[in-house]
Amino acid sequence: VALGPGGEFDLIRSVLGPETALPAGVVVGPGDDAAVLSGGRWALTCDLSVEDVHFRRDWLDPEEIGYRAAVVSLSDLAAMAAEPVTVLVACAATRADAASGVVERVHAGLREAVKEYGAAVVGGDVTRSPGPLVLDVTSVGRSESPILRDGARPGDEVWVTGSLGASAAHVRAMEAGGATTDAHRRAYARPSARTREALWLARTGELHALIDLSDGLVGDAGHLAAASGVALMLETASIPVAPGVAEVAGGGEEGVALALEGGEDYELVVVVPGGALDSRAADFRDRFGVTLSRVGRVETGDGVHIEEPDGTVRKLDRGGFDHFGPGARSR
Amino acid sequence: VALGPGGEFDLIRSVLGPETALPAGVVVGPGDDAAVLSGGRWALTCDLSVEDVHFRRDWLDPEEIGYRAAVVSLSDLAAMAAEPVTVLVACAATRADAASGVVERVHAGLREAVKEYGAAVVGGDVTRSPGPLVLDVTSVGRSESPILRDGARPGDEVWVTGSLGASAAHVRAMEAGGATTDAHRRAYARPSARTREALWLARTGELHALIDLSDGLVGDAGHLAAASGVALMLETASIPVAPGVAEVAGGGEEGVALALEGGEDYELVVVVPGGALDSRAADFRDRFGVTLSRVGRVETGDGVHIEEPDGTVRKLDRGGFDHFGPGARSR
Numbered sequence: 001v002a003l004g005p006g007g008e009f010d011l012i013r014s015v016l017g018p019e020t021a022l023p024a025g026v027v028v029g030p031g032d033d034a035a036v037l038s039g040g041r042w043a044l045t046c047d048l049s050v051e052d053v054h055f056r057r058d059w060l061d062p063e064e065i066g067y068r069a070a071v072v073s074l075s076d077l078a079a080m081a082a083e084p085v086t087v088l089v090a091c092a093a094t095r096a097d098a099a100s101g102v103v104e105r106v107h108a109g110l111r112e113a114v115k116e117y118g119a120a121v122v123g124g125d126v127t128r129s130p131g132p133l134v135l136d137v138t139s140v141g142r143s144e145s146p147i148l149r150d151g152a153r154p155g156d157e158v159w160v161t162g163s164l165g166a167s168a169a170h171v172r173a174m175e176a177g178g179a180t181t182d183a184h185r186r187a188y189a190r191p192s193a194r195t196r197e198a199l200w201l202a203r204t205g206e207l208h209a210l211i212d213l214s215d216g217l218v219g220d221a222g223h224l225a226a227a228s229g230v231a232l233m234l235e236t237a238s239i240p241v242a243p244g245v246a247e248v249a250g251g252g253e254e255g256v257a258l259a260l261e262g263g264e265d266y267e268l269v270v271v272v273p274g275g276a277l278d279s280r281a282a283d284f285r286d287r288f289g290v291t292l293s294r295v296g297r298v299e300t301g302d303g304v305h306i307e308e309p310d311g312t313v314r315k316l317d318r319g320g321f322d323h324f325g326p327g328a329r330s331r
Numbered sequence: 332v333a334l335g336p337g338g339e340f341d342l343i344r345s346v347l348g349p350e351t352a353l354p355a356g357v358v359v360g361p362g363d364d365a366a367v368l369s370g371g372r373w374a375l376t377c378d379l380s381v382e383d384v385h386f387r388r389d390w391l392d393p394e395e396i397g398y399r400a401a402v403v404s405l406s407d408l409a410a411m412a413a414e415p416v417t418v419l420v421a422c423a424a425t426r427a428d429a430a431s432g433v434v435e436r437v438h439a440g441l442r443e444a445v446k447e448y449g450a451a452v453v454g455g456d457v458t459r460s461p462g463p464l465v466l467d468v469t470s471v472g473r474s475e476s477p478i479l480r481d482g483a484r485p486g487d488e489v490w491v492t493g494s495l496g497a498s499a500a501h502v503r504a505m506e507a508g509g510a511t512t513d514a515h516r517r518a519y520a521r522p523s524a525r526t527r528e529a530l531w532l533a534r535t536g537e538l539h540a541l542i543d544l545s546d547g548l549v550g551d552a553g554h555l556a557a558a559s560g561v562a563l564m565l566e567t568a569s570i571p572v573a574p575g576v577a578e579v580a581g582g583g584e585e586g587v588a589l590a591l592e593g594g595e596d597y598e599l600v601v602v603v604p605g606g607a608l609d610s611r612a613a614d615f616r617d618r619f620g621v622t623l624s625r626v627g628r629v630e631t632g633d634g635v636h637i638e639e640p641d642g643t644v645r646k647l648d649r650g651g652f653d654h655f656g657p658g659a660r661s662r
Contacts, residue, residue, distance in 0.1 A: 017452075026453055039473075042368060044454065046456050047421075051461075085357065111348050124346075126343055126346055127385070129463065138421075140368070142356065
């Protein structure tokens with residue numbers, strides 16, 4: 001399974017075991033944003049949200065915990081250009097959370113998000129746990145032509161929807177006990193999955209590869225580079241850093257670094273043939289009220305490279321956010 | 332959603348929110364063993380396994396934890412007469428469990444079970460948790476003619492595969508610090524999903540309803556009765572109590588009670604028109620080496636009723652195992 005570097009991804013590689021042939025009825029197996037089944041082209045993906053790892057209860061109300069858990073999972077369907085149809089929700093909660101209504105409020109927030117994206121919860125599991133609160137959201141969507149991670153080719157362009165770093169800036173401000181902004185808090189607590197945007201992009205022109213930004217642009221670009229067998233060159237001058245991120249990060253360069261590595265943006269990285277988005281970017285922005293920025297290019301080689309405004313290039317040897325890594329903190 | 336009585340099931344009803352129309356592409360929604368999608372008739376189900384709730388680490392080795400978590404989920408596909416195709420695995424684990432290889436061993440056991448049932452793991456999520464170890468196994472199968480819980484009709488017969496109570500007897504013995512048997516331990520640690528049996532039963536004759544035994548016969552019969560809008564009359568003299576269960580339970584009647592209420596047998600409750608299994612039961616036993624016992628009948632009314640050998644009948648007002656109930660213990 002071709003993923004970028006990092007201890008978490010080594011672990012994923014090892015738990016998947018030796019590569020085996022895909023079972024009959026499976027079109028896309030492990031290693032992409034979602035698996036894809038034949039017969040209806042169903043795309044399947046699951047995402048865990050764990051208290052004190054993915055969220056903190058003093059930072060989010062229960063509805064937001066559920067809303068966010070759903071969007072994180074639905075974002076993986078967007079990354080396949082799949083239309084959400086239905087969701088399974090597994091929830092492990094303490095007896096106190098069940099008795100106090102926290103579990104119901106989490107599910108209410110979750111259902112709200114699922115409904116916003118045109119799907120419905122059709123099943124799941126609720127069980128007691130000694131804690132922490134754990135949610136696993138399995139999202140199921142349909143995609144006639146799923147866009148994978150492995151189609152990036154030298155000469156392609158790398159684009160990103162929206163702006164980056166706001167969610168990470170909120171987390172950094174909260175950890176420092178500092179001030180945050182409504183926009184940064186919203187990016188963290190009520191993120192958007194780029195579902196409509198992905199479907200429109202896939203319908204209106206050729207896409208070579210697609211991935212959503214959960215581990216940070218550097219990390220997710222690393223997965224894309226590994227899956228496609230190419231190098232991704234990111235141009236720091238073009239990174240769409242969200243407003244206010246530089247202030248939180250402590251400077252312009254630090255703001256770019258946070259946008260590159262912060263994670264949890266749930267924007268899309270879109271890889272297209274050179275020039276393929278030029279005529280559509282304005283239409284995209286008008287239609288969705290979301291920016292679309294060319295941030296780099298695909299070259300022969302491997303890994304993720306950063307090109308500074310002065311033309312210097314460095315290859316990054318680290319991946320994205322690694323939950324099991326030595327520096328892992330709550331997020 | 333029609334489930335039997337119990338606090339856990341009240342909670343499931345409430346988290347599912349108000350009943351809404353099924354989204355396009357969904358044939359069976361919440362409340363059965365699995366949801367079913369049109370376009371390939373994909374059946375979807377997920378099951379959580381939580382440390383110190385569903386399993387204890389001092390009772391199972393990591394491979395068994397994974398194996399068991401997979402079978403529990405695959406059993407819900409059997410309960411729809413669906414053939415397993417693929418599985419998603421979400422795993423929240425401590426850094427220590429990731430570093431020591433426990434996470435890999437759990438996944439190895441899980442993959443072993445998934446392979447035994449003809450499926451393959453195609454995706455999932457691994458993330459850090461402060462603990463406990465939590466697994467959510469989403470199983471995906473195919474069923475051209477899924478057998479639901481809602482088809483039981485007065486005059487039907489209720490049958491059960493295999494024998495009941497061995498898993499519960501093992502748990503009881505372990506909790507008491509007493510002796511267990513290899514067979515009881517195996518029933519708990521390496522249960523079987525009745526996949527081939529369910530597919531054969533569905534293929535060779537008419538089935539009105541099907542459910543697997545996770546909450547105990549009384550509890551799962553309660554779900555079936557609620558879904559079908561009927562009463563289920565269970566005849567205690569006919570319950571196939573597993574060998575040695577009475578000894579652990581402390582007597583013949585106590586053995587029947589444990590078989591009725593113990594849970595985690597992962598056998599099937601099969602509801603058929605009167606007489607429909609008579610000519611096939613012997614063939615079933617020969618083919619699978621598994622017993623098939625007529626344990627009761629379907630009547631007009633509601634709930635689960637017990638008929639004692641002397642003909643006295645009592646209606647049970649409690650459901651199956653309730654994880655959030657006052658008596659909930661580790662299991």
